[in-house]
Amino acid sequence: MPEILQDHLPELQLGEPRLPGTMPCGADDWLRIDEAYAEQMRYRAALISDQQDKVLYEPAASRDACTEILTETLKVLPELGFTVAETHVTCPDTRVVAIDWTAPLKTLGHLVQEDICVLEKRGTEHVLTGAVLCFPANWRLADKVGRPLVGIHAPVAEYDDNIARRVQRLFDGVQVARPLWRFNKLRYEDADLHQPYRRKEGDAPPFIRSERQCILRLQQSDAVVFTIHTFVVRS
Numbered sequence: 001m002p003e004i005l006q007d008h009l010p011e012l013q014l015g016e017p018r019l020p021g022t023m024p025c026g027a028d029d030w031l032r033i034d035e036a037y038a039e040q041m042r043y044r045a046a047l048i049s050d051q052q053d054k055v056l057y058e059p060a061a062s063r064d065a066c067t068e069i070l071t072e073t074l075k076v077l078p079e080l081g082f083t084v085a086e087t088h089v090t091c092p093d094t095r096v097v098a099i100d101w102t103a104p105l106k107t108l109g110h111l112v113q114e115d116i117c118v119l120e121k122r123g124t125e126h127v128l129t130g131a132v133l134c135f136p137a138n139w140r141l142a143d144k145v146g147r148p149l150v151g152i153h154a155p156v157a158e159y160d161d162n163i164a165r166r167v168q169r170l171f172d173g174v175q176v177a178r179p180l181w182r183f184n185k186l187r188y189e190d191a192d193l194h195q196p197y198r199r200k201e202g203d204a205p206p207f208i209r210s211e212r213q214c215i216l217r218l219q220q221s222d223a224v225v226f227t228i229h230t231f232v233v234r235s
Contacts, residue, residue, distance in 0.1 A: 001192040004039045005207075006231045013183045013210045013231070020167050022180040022215070028076045030179045030214035031112055032229050038093040040113050040193065040230075044134045047194060048109050054196070055134045057145050058105040062130035065118050065223035070104035072218065073112065082111075105132040114214075114227040119171065122148070126171045126224055135193040135230045137186070137209060170215065171224050179216035185209070191232050208235045 047055050058066050074084050083090040089097045089111060097110045108116055109132040118130035125148035133141045174180055187205035188195070212229040 001190075001194075002039065002043055003191045004036050004043060004193060004232065005191060006034055006036050006233055009185075009208070009210050009231055009233055010212070013185065013212065017182065017184050020170055020182060022170060022182045025179050025181040025214060027177045027179065028079065030181070030216050030225075030227050031073065031076050031080060031114060032212065033080045033092060033113065034229075034231075036231075037113055040135075041091070041093060041095070041110070043193060044109055044113075047134045048106065048132075052106075054141065055194075056106055056109065056132050057141055058103065058130045058132075062118055062120065062223075063104075065120060065218060065221040065225075066104040066130050067101060068218045068221050068223070069116060069118065069225050070099075070101070070108055073108060074099070077111070105130055108132055109134060114229045117226040117228070118223050119226060120221070120223045125168060129223070133228075135228070136196045137211065137230070138195060138198045140196040174215050174217045174224060176217050176219045179214050181212060181214045183213065184211050187235060188232070193230055193232065204235075206235055208233050 074089070077084055077089060081092040087099055089099060091097060091111065097107065100107045105116060115133045115135055116131065117128055117133065119126040120129045127146055127148045128144050129146070131141055131145070170180065186209050187201070188207045188209045189201040189205045191207045210231045212231070214227045216225050216227070217223075218225060
């Protein structure tokens with residue numbers, strides 16, 4: 001359980017978040033690279049290697065959407081310091097990652113700091129159909145796959161029926177090339193990024209964990225992608 005910390009939170013994540021509290025972001029601003037990139041990626045690689053069944057879910061049924069988000073990511077990466085070739089990507093930390101089109105989310109798990117969740121419309125709701133989730137905050141991927149937004153957020157006390165309707169409207173309304181973003185912020189006793197279960201806290205937890213969450217729509221599959229960039233700093 002390495003202690004991987006950023007120097008500070010981004011300025012816009014210093015305030016107090018509110019659900020759903022979304023804001024527009026640039027068309028290509030749903031991925032970020034920060035000073036913890038190399039360390040976070042080493043941890044992600046270890047988790048994917050040792051606990052793949054817990055952090056990766058990409059069934060054949062979601063292949064089209066997962067392939068599309070890998071395609072879109074490869075378009076953005078050069079502006080973030082990556083070198084993208086036909087068969088591989090050279091990362092800012094000098095690693096070379098092979099592009100595996102048979103496992104697009106696994107490939108993404110080795111490329112970017114963000115966890116990536118793919119949600120597709122089933123009836124009136126979006127459900128989780130694929131994900132690479134190395135850095136969960138109090139939830140397990142196995143408990144959420146195939147579930148709609150309400151089911152995914154069931155443990156969140158603030159996520160009432162009103163919030164559920166508003167979030168579903170956000171997922172219905174987000175437009176191609178016009179992503180949205182929001183953030184959360186919680187205090188943690190432990191700096192570990194991989195926390196599928198909340199650990200007991202003392203009176204003054206020493207770490208702040210904040211997620212920059214982006215919502216974007218894919219043009220071809222019409223899936224909605226939810227990306228999570230995790231920051232942990234000392235409080």
